[in-house]
Amino acid sequence: MSFDLVIAVDGPAASGKGTVASRLARHYGLPHLDTGLLYRAVGVGAMKQHGAIEEATAERVAAHITQAHLSEQALMTRAAGELASQVAVYPGVRAALLKFQQDFAAKKGGAVLDGRDIGTVIAPHAPAKLFVTASPEVRAERRWKQLSGLGEGVSLEEVLADIRKRDERDSGRDAAPLLQGADAALLDTSQLTIEAAFREACRLVEQARGSIKS
Ligand code: DC
Numbered sequence: 001m002s003f004d005l006v007i008a009v010d011g012p013a014a015s016g017k018g019t020v021a022s023r024l025a026r027h028y029g030l031p032h033l034d035t036g037l038l039y040r041a042v043g044v045g046a047m048k049q050h051g052a053i054e055e056a057t058a059e060r061v062a063a064h065i066t067q068a069h070l071s072e073q074a075l076m077t078r079a080a081g082e083l084a085s086q087v088a089v090y091p092g093v094r095a096a097l098l099k100f101q102q103d104f105a106a107k108k109g110g111a112v113l114d115g116r117d118i119g120t121v122i123a124p125h126a127p128a129k130l131f132v133t134a135s136p137e138v139r140a141e142r143r144w145k146q147l148s149g150l151g152e153g154v155s156l157e158e159v160l161a162d163i164r165k166r167d168e169r170d171s172g173r174d175a176a177p178l179l180q181g182a183d184a185a186l187l188d189t190s191q192l193t194i195e196a197a198f199r200e201a202c203r204l205v206e207q208a209r210g211s212i213k214s
Contacts, residue, residue: 003127005030005110007205008119011132012178013081013166014139014146016189016197020132021114023198024205028112033104035115035122036084038097040075041065043083058087062096078147078154078162085166088116091175098122117176119184128208129184130201136163138190 007024011017018034025032045061046053074080087093094117105111105123113122119129134142140160147154170178180186185204189197 004106004108005128005209006105006123006126007110007112008123008126008129008184009112009114009132009201010116010118010120010130010178010180010184011114012116012139012170013163014143015132015134016142016192016194017114017130017132019194020130020187020189020197020201021112023194024201025112027198027202028110028205030110030112031104031107032112033101033114034070035097035101035113035118036081037070037075038062038065038100039084039088039093040080041069041072042093042097043085043087044072044074044080045069046087047083053083053086055090055092058090059092059096062087062093065097065100076150078152078159081166082162085169089169089173089175094121094175116170116178119181120179121176128205129181130187130204131180131184132187132189132197132201133180134188134190136160136167139163 005028009017009021022032042058042062042065046058049061050057101113101122105113119126140156140163143163144156144159185208187197187200187204
């Protein structure tokens with residue numbers, strides 16, 4: 001018997017979840033959605049419309065987000081990450097983005113989604129769930145290298161402070177906070193190369209599939 005392979009990949013900023021998710025998607029031949037892009041698009045869009053982050057505007061923008069909004073290079077900036085984390089606390093924004101994500105997760109054959117609440121809220125019945133993490137220092141260094149590569153002049157200390165602030169906001173909010181679900185397998189990438197993290201992720205997915213089949 002075959003079943004749709006939905007893989008939920010959650011974790012904090014710059015934990016390596018996006019890289020792991022995109023490698024898993026390629027490996028299993030599944031579509032991949034980086035759900036952080038949805039919140040980034042809402043944050044950037046709301047800022048453009050209103051000049052500040054405010055709930056009603058953010059909800060209106062969220063209601064009109066489509067796949068076409070997700071490929072803008074501006075979404076990858078440090079500022080966009082901060083705006084995303086701010087709009088992500090609004091329950092109305094999360095509700096407006098729910099259907100888009102659940103439709104993606106319901107694709108025939110399956111899908112890989114990465115974010116903060118995929119295994120807990122978006123796809124609670126996913127057969128494979130990973131919680132990818134790494135120490136704040138390792139994550140800050142990764143994000144700093146990525147931002148420097150994009151031409152952003154920012155220090156490692158500033159990025160570490162951003163990461164700590166975002167962790168606190170993402171984990172401390174009432175609406176779908178970032179947390180490791182009881183049924184999600186932990187993958188700590190602090191000491192792992194990308195290749196090693198990917199191999200371990202495959203092993204965990206296979207383990208989860210095996211326990212579903214048996
Ligand atoms: O993964 P990222 O850094 O692109 O995410 C940006 C912000 O979006 C993150 O700080 C919190 C929010 N987010 C969320 O609340 N839920 C998700 N499923 C994905 C992202």
